[in-house]
Amino acid sequence: MKKMLLLRDRWMTNRALQRVVLILSVFGPATIAAMADNDAGGVATYSVAGATLGNPILFLLFIITPLLGITQEMGMRLTLVTRRGLADLIRERYGVKVSLFIFLSLFVANLGTITTEVSAIRTVSGMLAIPVAPFLIGMLLIAFVFITKGNYRLTQTIMLIVSLFYLTYIISAVKTHPDWGMAISNLFYPHGVAWTSQYMASYLVIGMGVLGTTITPWGQFFISSFAFDKKMDKDTLKYSQLETYWGAFLTDFFSFFMIVATASTLFVRHLTLTSGEQAAEAIRPFAGDLAGTLFAVGVLAAAFMGLVIVPLSTAYAFSEFFGLSGSLDSDYQKSKTFYILFFIQLVLAASITAIPGISLFHFAIATQTLNAMILPLVFFYLINLTSNKKLMGEHSNNAFQKYFTSAASVVIVLASVFTVVAVIFRW
């Protein structure tokens, strides 16, 4: 017993250890959101980006990473300071109509993302030669069970599989001996290709896709709901902020290698990406003949993760917009509304993929572009709320945070307009 006492005392007095525990305890929402950003739609989008555009698309990561970090940090800070979710605050400050409009936009964008995940599952079933219908229904059922009965360890396991899958891209990228100088210099300025008008149009559209899959509207709501749900405290603000930056770095660290791997395997051979088998070529340097299977399993795990988290974020946002901020807890999860919303999204997504002629890769780019177009709308409220001195006190935005994100929003709006023009007149 003496020994136990000693241990306890040492535990309580060891400040450094306490701090580590504190960091670990907030190590969560931002990293989870960041990892989930690289869902099946993400893999598909990065694959298309690397295969179609090569290294120059890496330049976007240089801008997207800080933007992701800063906006996620805003959402987290907003919730930690006000103890309200983002959707909550929009409802309280801007009323029902604005809430409804944003919710509907979010619903459509999320439905697109979920459809991408479902169509990824279809692609995987083709690659693994499993009949589509039973496989798909099975996966949807598992997702539903996961939501109702899922636990933290299972979530971690799936995250781990996905992370390992991303590692195969890193190894493959290294094994193809790409021109690292080109890859890294392209992070700072895009160069090394012929800038034809065709290429520039693709760059614009796919670039929007890359933006939309990395920084998502649902991600903005998710991080604030999650911070609320975990009942995190204002005192942990500093650590939470660090974590959001780390999460942003991690997402784009993986994205970087994914793009380099596809660029040095597919882009150099001028292959247009239309099938999962082709996309799997990017990890052949590492996986050899297993590339197809490994890609299929990795994409499946990534798709499953998106299939669970994205509909959840819709349901949570719905509850905040039209119900209560405290309703992320078990009471709401047991409510009929929650299940109906969840079910509707999965069924709608599954029906959309049943329309013939929808290719995972085209659909991914289209929906991620849609996601990107909705971003400025979400940013507008996020920036306004976090800049509000009355609401945030000493934690309101500094000039850099405010102007960087505002400028980015303007650029995204302009890019959206050009994208629409490019799609209508060229594609």
Add this chain to the structure above:
Amino acid sequence: MAFVSELAGRPVTDIDGTRIGFLKDLVARPYKEFSHPVVDAIVVSSEKGENAIPYADLAALLSAAIPLKRPLAEIAPYEFREDDIRLVEDVLDKQILDTDDARVVRVNDIELIRVNGNVVVSNVDIGVLGIFRRIGIERIGLWFARRFHPDLSVGTISWDFVEPLVHDKFMRLKVPVEKLAELHPSDIAAIISDLNRAEHSELLHKLDLKQLADTLEEVEPDFQADLLEHFTDEKAADVLEEMAPDEATDLLAELPDERRQDLLKLMQTEEAEEVRELLRYAEDTAGGLMTTEYVSVLPDMTAAQTIDHLRKVGEEAELVYYVYVTDEGEHLIGVFSVSDLIIAQPLALVADFMHKRVVSVELGTQQEEIAQIVAKYNLIAVPVVDPENRLHGVVTADDALDKILPTAWKKRLPHFFGAVE
């Protein structure tokens, strides 16, 4: 009857019919003797800024355009008071407390009625129909409700049962929280966990020490520590004294070293000693889980004496259902339940009707093991002894099963303890 959402945005016209702006907010004043606040003024916004116009100067309020009685230039602007409620800014779309059902709800709309020439806030709309009205499709909502979902239309609560809560730090609770006092501590705890910091700070300060202590016992330890931050050290120490020692210990264990020592110094010596003792044990062992507020008697006491003793100390004890029997050296030698005691003849000696085979655990016994013992022997508490069999405390079943049972099951268990009064 009218709704605030409908009035907001309506044009306000001067005596000659020229538009001076749009209705932005309604200012209602609460009265002590009347539970519904009365609209006292409106806030009109125009290009030139905002005007607050007293209700007395309006020719009509519940009309499509709101005309003034006198020229705008002659009207003395309304002077805001501390306890005024701005219906749009403070209440609409906000979360409020429904004291009748002890829950937090969101206000979708506010209903006004005309009473003796005044306009009075009657109900708060928290239903889906309120949302339909706000987006201008109330008819579709009503049709839908009649067809498929009759419950949909019932979504209002009377202002009687509402406590407006304010989320911004600069605002205060407008109405005293009298009704809260009637709520069960676990209901208050549930409400508190739905609120943000500024709000629960307001709420906690309205409770008396006993209520505070009871409420704190109902929330999770890490959240308890969080809540304690709202109080001065003196008040925190008072609350800790009021709490059961095992609960106070769990709470103190969550605090940083210095703060814990400060608080212990401020607590009364007796209570502080008990807590210090409990703090020595790891949280998930019998020593950490036990409470020292049990009842023990000597074997040579009679049943009647024991009952007298229980009347005296029962108030303080956390657990009176079991009475433990110890010898002069505090060694545990028996136990009996209150029902054993009542059935026993008044002059019977404790030693004669007590059970001599007592199931007990040691100070270092792990929580899982305690839970198994509690479940196996169907106990509602188990005594904790040291290697010399000296009684140190008891672990109640709810503390033993805590963290082991999923929360959902726990809620289904009857509340054996703490639910008295």
